[in-house]
Every structure is written in C-alpha cells, then in structure tokens.
Amino acid sequence: SQQGEEDPQALSIQEGENATMNCSYKTSINNLQWYRQNSGRGLVHLILIRSNEREKHSGRLRVTLDTSKKSSSLLITASRAADTASYFCATDGTGANNLFFGTGTRLTVIP
Amino acid sequence: DGGITQSPKYLFRKEGQNVTLSCEQNLNHDAMYWYRQDPGQGLRLIYYSQIVNDFQKGDIAEGYSVSREKKESFPLTVTSAQKNPTAFYLCASSPRPGGTQYFGPGTRLLVL
Numbered sequence: 001s002q003q004g005e006e007d008p009q010a011l012s013i014q015e016g017e018n019a020t021m022n023c024s025y026k027t028s029i030n031n032l033q034w035y036r037q038n039s040g041r042g043l044v045h046l047i048l049i050r051s052n053e054r055e056k057h058s059g060r061l062r063v064t065l066d067t068s069k070k071s072s073s074l075l076i077t078a079s080r081a082a083d084t085a086s087y088f089c090a091t092d093g094t095g096a097n098n099l100f101f102g103t104g105t106r107l108t109v110i111p
Numbered sequence: 112d113g114g115i116t117q118s119p120k121y122l123f124r125k126e127g128q129n130v131t132l133s134c135e136q137n138l139n140h141d142a143m144y145w146y147r148q149d150p151g152q153g154l155r156l157i158y159y160s161q162i163v164n165d166f167q168k169g170d171i172a173e174g175y176s177v178s179r180e181k182k183e184s185f186p187l188t189v190t191s192a193q194k195n196p197t198a199f200y201l202c203a204s205s206p207r208p209g210g211t212q213y214f215g216p217g218t219r220l221l222v223l
Contacts, residue, residue, distance in 0.1 A: 033211060042117075042201055042214030043154075088153060090212075097161055097208035098144060098169070103153040 004089050004102035012108040019076040021105040023089030024069075030092050032065055033099070034074050037086045046074075046087075081111045114138070117202050117215035124189065124196060125223050132187045132218045134202035142205040143185035144212065147171060147198045154201065160185055161208050189220060197222050 004025040013019050023032070031050045035043040049056045049065045049072070056063045062075040076083055086106045090099040115136040124130045134143065142161050146154040156169030160179040174193025179185055185204075189196045199219050203212040 030209065040199075040217070040219075042216050043203075043212075044214070045211050048211060092209040097142070097167075098156055098159050099209065099212060101146075101154040106151075 004091055004100060006087070006089060006102045006105040008105060009103070010106045010108070012110065013079055015079060015081055015109055015111050017079055019079050019083070019107055019109070021074045021087050021107070023072045023074070023102050025072075025089070025091045025100070025102075026070065027091070027093045029067070032063075032072050032092075033090045034061075034063060034072075035088045035090060035101075037088065037104070039085075043088065076107075079107075079109045081109050083107060084109045115202065115204050115213055115215040117200075117218050119218060120216070122218055122220045123223050124220060127191045129188055129190050130220070132189070132200055132202075132220070134185045134187065134215060135183055136185075136204040136213075136215075137183060138204055138206075138213060139182070140204035140206050140213070141182070142208045142210075143179070144203045144205070145169075145175075145177065145185070145187045146201045146203065148201060148217075149198050157187065157200075159208075196220055 007022045033048045034046045037043045047058045060077045065072045086104045088104045089102045118133045144159040145157040158177040160166040176188045201217045202215045205212045
C-alpha cells in the first residue's frame with residue numbers, strides 16, 4: 001500500500017498553542033496535500049506543496065516538505081477551538097492518477 | 112452555486128440487497144473518486160474515473176460497482192457481495208487526475 005502515515009494519531013492542546021502534525025510517505029511524489037475533516041463531514045483541502053518546494057504558508061498554516069526523508073509537517077499556529085478536526089496528508093505518487101491518503105491525526109483544541 | 116453533492120446522507124441496507132449511492136458535481140471536473148472510511152481510519156479508494164465511460168478499480172473494489180455515463184455523475188452501487196458494507200462513503204472530484212480533490216458531504220451506510 002502507498003498509504004502514508006500521520007503522527008501522532010491524536011493530539012490534544014490548549015487554545016492558543018501551536019499544533020504540529022507529521023506525515024511520512026513511501027514513494028516519489030509530484031506534490032503533497034493536507035486536508036481537514038470535521039467529524040462526520042467530507043474533507044476540505046487546506047494546502048498543496050510541490051516536490052520542489054520546502055516550505056509553504058497559508059494564513060496560520062505552515063507546511064514543510066523533506067523529500068529526502070519522505071516526510072512533511074503541518075504546523076497550525078495560535079490554535080482555536082474551531083481547529084478541532086482530523087487532518088490528513090495525501091500524496092499523488094509519480095505517475096499516479098489518484099491520491100493516497102494517510103491515516104490522519106485527530107486534533108482536539110481545548111478552549 | 113458550484114459543488115459536489117451526495118445523497119442520501121444516511122442509507123440502510125438489508126441483507127442481500129444492492130444499494131446505490133449518488134454523487135453529482137457541477138464543477139466540470141473530469142476525474143471522480145469513491146472512498147470508504149471506517150471509524151478512526153483513513154480513506155481507502157474504491158473506484159475512480161478519469162473521464163466519461165471509463166473507470167478503474169481502486170484498492171478495495173470487490174463488492175462494489177460504478178458507472179460514469181455522464182461527466183456530472185458517478186454513482187456507486189454496494190452489492191450483496193460486499194459482506195461488511197457499514198462505513199462512511201465519500202465521493203470526490205478533481206479537475207485533473209492526481210490534483211486537488213473536492214469532497215462531498217458523505218453518505219453513512221448502515222446494515223439492518
């Protein structure tokens with residue numbers, strides 16, 4: 001399976017703290033994406049980072065990519081209770097026609 | 112109002128029954144996907160379609176079937192051969208294979 005893995009599986013923090021999630025994958029990629037899923041809902045795309053990029057920012061989100069280690073991290077700064085959700089990384093795999101999703105990190109932000 | 116819709120939100124299946132989950136998009140996307148999500152798990156790909164009248168099996172296609180007769184629609188049938196169908200089913204579309212995916216709200220399938 002080409003499915004990636006997120007680490008940790010679950011993370012609980014206080015509002016205002018930063019949250020860091022990691023993703024490891026197995027194959028060469030063109031890009032890596034992060035998605036968010038609120039409980040019982042569909043996934044929402046957050047950010048995409050290309051294989052030739054090392055860092056990307058979007059609002060309170062910062063994503064890094066290390067292709068030599070086949071890993072990525074998602075940092076959410078100044079977390080809010082509304083950030084409570086599951087976060088998934090997804091990779092395309094060179095030549096693939098679909099995405100491979102990780103197992104997700106369940107983030108709980110305590111008000 | 113563009114988007115991707117799934118219906119119904121909840122679906123109940125009796126033993127030996129086939130059921131069909133609807134997925135419609137008006138985003139003019141070529142690629143569409145079906146995923147299965149079990150509690151606390153990631154997404155597993157069931158089927159995907161890159162273009163009308165064409166589709167490919169994903170990792171867990173057994174017990175499922177699809178059709179892609181129209182660009183906007185990609186229905187999924189859960190057949191009686193699928194012995195453990197209880198799960199959350201997500202449909203997605205993408206402007207190109209391997210690109211950013213846009214998800215519907217999901218259908219939760221339960222077995223009576």
